[in-house]
Amino acid sequence: MxxxxxxxxxxxxxxxxxxxxxxxxxxxxxxxxxxxxxxxxxxxxxxxxxxxxxxxxxxxxxxxxxxxxxxxxxxxxxxxxxxxxxxxxxxxxxxxxxxxxxxxxxxEDIMPEARGGTHVAVFTAHPLHIGVSNTLICAISDVYPPALTITWRKDGKVLSRELNSYRYFSLNDLSFQAFSYLNITPNYDETYSCDVQVGGDHRTIVSYWVPDFPVPSDVLENALCGLGFALGVVFLLVGFMFLCLSKKLHQLE
Missing domain, CATH: 3.10.320.10 (Class II Histocompatibility Antigen, M Beta Chain; Chain B, domain 1)
Known part of the structure; x- marks a missing residue:
């Protein structure tokens, strides 16, 4: 601090x-x-x-x-x-x-304080598949100066805490960007968070990540095929009904 x-x-x-x-x-x-x-x-x-x-x-x-x-x-x-x-x-x-x-x-007492607006985002390094190992990335931007304490939590419990002292990047606007990584095997009922404390600031910035319940591609493909088949049957029945109705109208004439 x-x-x-x-x-x-x-x-x-x-x-x-x-x-x-x-x-x-x-x-x-x-x-x-x-x-x-x-x-x-x-x-x-x-x-x-x-x-x-x-x-x-x-x-x-x-x-x-x-x-x-x-x-x-x-x-x-x-x-x-x-x-x-x-x-x-x-x-x-x-x-x-x-x-x-x-x-x-x-x-001193001339230039006003400028803290910047630190932003934190959490995302996966690879496409999400439940039960398959992946890596969470905590991206921290608009940091100045780069004194960071990064805490990873799972369902509110601390998994790791580190003082970032060298894993940062200098940006063209004279601010810094930093990244932290966590290896996980995601499940549907888990919640992860990346808590970031910036040196000199009493705030803790928290970004959460939860699985977004992706639909497997084979399930989506089967669902679309089934829907297309059902619509085809419906249109076939409707066409048959119109054909029968047309024949009856001709007979009445």
């Missing part, structure tokens, strides 16, 4: 985002941006360094272990080349913290 002294209206500046555009390439009329994102703040995580391709994270730097990890295992072979030397990273972090502290002091 953010300490009380950051409860000033200036808390928006408790996270400083420095974006260094590194490369823009033109491919099939689409412009892509390779960027390095450094932020620092009083709360947890106190600092972060990301390598982004557009709005997808490629690498993350661990300040405690002074190591680089790749978001995808295929990128591990380039982890050593993702960021500059540890000395340069340390100097950038010192500059970030000094700049944040000076700016906070200069703009």
């Amino acid at each position: 953010i300490p009380p002294d950051c409860g000033q209206p200036i808390r928006i500046l408790c996270a400083l985002l420095l974006v260094f555009p590194l490369l823009a390439v033109q491919a099939q009329q689409d412009t892509h941006l390779l960027s390095q994102v450094l932020f620092c703040q009083p709360s947890e995580p106190s600092s972060g360094l990301l390598k982004m391709f557009d709005e997808d994270q490629m690498f993350h730097y661990n300040f405690e272990e002074h190591s680089t990890s790749a978001w995808l295992s295929d990128f591990n072979q380039w982890s050593g080349q993702a960021f500059p030397s540890a000395e340069n990273i340390s100097s950038d972090l010192v500059f970030c913290k000094t700049f944040r502290e000076n700016l906070t002091t200069a703009l």
Whole structure:
């Protein structure tokens, strides 16, 4: 959580985002941006360094272990080349913290607080089939700064709780997006929820997920075939009745 002294209206500046555009390439009329994102703040995580391709994270730097990890295992072979030397990273972090502290002091009681409107949505990674293992995805957007406590619940009972410290993505509007995952085997009578607490905010944002009772494709196919056959029989009987009525009218004439 953010300490009380950051409860000033200036808390928006408790996270400083420095974006260094590194490369823009033109491919099939689409412009892509390779960027390095450094932020620092009083709360947890106190600092972060990301390598982004557009709005997808490629690498993350661990300040405690002074190591680089790749978001995808295929990128591990380039982890050593993702960021500059540890000395340069340390100097950038010192500059970030000094700049944040000076700016906070200069703009205290001047700039209003801006919390943003955090949005949480829960959905499955694969099409839903009851009794078949799946993964629930909790997508958290419009987060600033990215200090999150994420709690998964099943029927109100806590399944897991985590402090998100590196699984986030920097967006072009200077906010962050984060994801949390839960492996499940869904049943009809279950309710899941993703509870999100944002650092510095006393609210808990909850998003629920319940099975939507999908109709199996073979059942739907059989139902449509049966309905078509029934309508065919009805139209055949109606046509036969009209034919008989027409013959009787001719006989009366």
